[in-house]
Amino acid sequence: MTGCLTGLRMLDLSRVLAGPWAGQIFVDLGAEVIKVERPVTGDDTRGWGPPYLADESGRPTSESAYFLSCNRGKKSITIDLGDRAGQDLVRKLAMKCDFLLENYKVGGLAKYGLGYEHLTKLNPGLIYCSVTGFGQTGPYKDRAGYDFMIQAMGGLMSVTGLPDGTPGAGPVKVGVAITDLFTGMYAAVAMLAALEHRRRTGMGQHIDMALLDVQVATLANQAMNYLTSMKNPERLGNAHPNVAPYDAFPTSDGHIILTVGNDRQFRNFCAAAGRPDLSADLRFATNAGRVENRAILIPQLAEIISSRRTDDWLEILNQAGVPCGPINNLDRVFEDPQVRHREMCVAATHPSGAPLSLVASPMKFSATPVVKAKAPPLLGQHTAEVLSGLLGASNESIDELRALKVI
Secondary structure, eight states: OOOTTTTOEEEEEOOTTHHHHHHHHHHHTTOEEEEEEOTTTOSGGGGOOSSEEEOTTSOEEEEEHHHHHSOTTOEEEEOOTTSHHHHHHHHHHHTTOSEEEEOOOTTTTGGGTOSHHHHHHHOTTOEEEEEESSOSSSTTTTSOOOHHHHHHHTTGGGGSEEOTTSTTOEEOOOSSOHHHHHHHHHHHHHHHHHHHHHHHHSOOOEEEEEHHHHHHHTTHHHHHHHHHHOOOOOOOTTOOSSOSSEEEEEOSSSEEEEEOOSHHHHHHHHHHTTOHHHHHSTTTSSHHHHHHTHHHHHHHHHHHHTTSOHHHHHHHHHHTTOOEEOOOOHHHHHHOHHHHHTTOEEEEEOTTSOEEEEEOOOOOOSSSOOOOOOOOOOTTTTHHHHHHHHHOOOHHHHHHHHHTTOO
8 A cells, every 4th residue: 555645756945844844744645755955954943952852872862853743754865055066956856856845035946047937847747836924926025934923914813812901911822833834734735736737737837835825814714703894803812702612611620621512512511510591591592692691601601610620521521412621731642542542643763763753644544544654864864865766876976966065
């Protein structure tokens, strides 16, 4: 069995997270992904630590956990793109690839003769995906863009955080670089769509992905709340703007998440909690009423829920068919029986020899399962392999390129 994309090849010139995340998805699906890095230093995120992977004796290596999170299974080669010989290598590799993924500033690769308009002449079927902060056009196109600032500019932070007037109020970013991750996923979807277009026409195309575009798109219901009402949504902490009760509640020994999605579930909660009178109250009988009367309802629910332990509520509410869950730290996440059953943590061996635990792909296929997770590569680990195997370079020419510091 092989992955769905086995036989396809990507040249990945991207760094940090959004682009590498898209490339990692392709690895999971069976594609060969060749990651091009700068000689000596490589991808910036190799040094984004601590923490770093520990070797067999427990000492930290030079491999950051950040880099390991988004580069599993790739082949690493080092090329100096500022050198003409290095640029020629990239052109030759692009002629052997189905996809090229990059996240240089607008025009950054074109100045080396490696822009889409250059490479499509050499490989008309090449699907060339550019990931930038603001896109290839527009007044901000030349600006650098990072996830944190895009979460702010794109409106996500305006709806994330505690409400004004409460202790700790203020906008906050999401705890992972969610805009980068969504951009990587959208980029992967776009490249697969372009692959189908190529199947029909034989022609590749240029894909222009912008972090700001993705952040605006993924505002989802909050964006439509604004466009429908022309009122800015407010920060609600853990509460939901359109559904109630949908919040975190203190228990006698911790917290529980209650996510009531319809009126039946609310009636079930009230019955399980011994308060059927609340669901009979016309103010709370419908979701629209509960949202409108949130300030009256939530304090009553908080008092009820605070009277029992978290595990007690989980047992009672799960039996009653009321969606709920604990707030887990990551140690509990990876010990959760459902997470373990779904094999979301897999073991691998790093090229350094160090044992390594990796987060698995969440995609489950019946006929073409994702490929077995392999460790991320050492910097330049596959340079000689790729240049000789794919381009037919001799050992002597590879040694010469190394001596000239092209690779």
